[in-house]
Amino acid sequence: MGEIATLMKNRPLAQAALMALVALCTACTDQTKVHEGEMTQLLALLPGRYENSTQAEIDARSGGRPGHEVVALVITHVNTPRLGHHVFYAQEMAVDDPRRVLSQKMYSFRVDDKRGIVMTLYQFTEPLRWRDGQQNKELFTGIVTEDVQAEGCELLWKREGERYVATHDPKVCPDGGDSAALHQAELGAGTLSIGDYKFRKAR
DSSP states (O other): OOOHHHHHHHHHHHHHHHHHHHHHHHHHHHHHHHHHHHHHHHHHOOOOEEEEEHHHHHHHHOOOSSSOOOOEEEEEEEEEEEGGGEEEEEEEETTEEEEEEEEEEEEEEEEEEEEEEEEEEHHHEGGGGGTTTTGGGGGGGOOOGEEEEEEOOEEEEEEEEEEEEEEETTTTTTOGGGGSSEEEEEEEEEEEEEEEEEEEOOO
16 A cells, blocks of 8 residues: 555656656657758758859959969769768869869768757768769769768758858867867858858859
């Protein structure tokens, strides 16, 4: 009888704890849905061809330190199941010579319950195999994990007004410290900044 009385006595506390847990789970679910909606909007803005011609022209007029090279950046959605559900191929080229490829990367996006929108960047182990892949997107369906290597720093994307900003995840990035708070990339309607390169989407 004593055990039953104890259970009945503690029942309100157990119910309160259960209700608090349910409320917490509901809040997490709601926040995840917010992040998923924001990621959908971000991924709709991201693809396209970008150039930093305006930035290079300003550099040329102002003189001073060496100006930025005129670069074209092409970002296209690809089907690469082994790297995730939301994957993009990104290729940088010299505007005056598209055959001179400057970089090739894969971007993979996902929503993490605690960290929000997480972007993993991959480099190719054999870049020449995937060069100009934006012209043959079917190529990427066959990628396996040995074909790429994840960079050490993941990026966390957050919406700020009408734009999205990305910072290093301080728990993953080996730099750590104050540099983790710096914006590594910014995306808006028709604009994309990566590091100190400022691109505009070409029409």
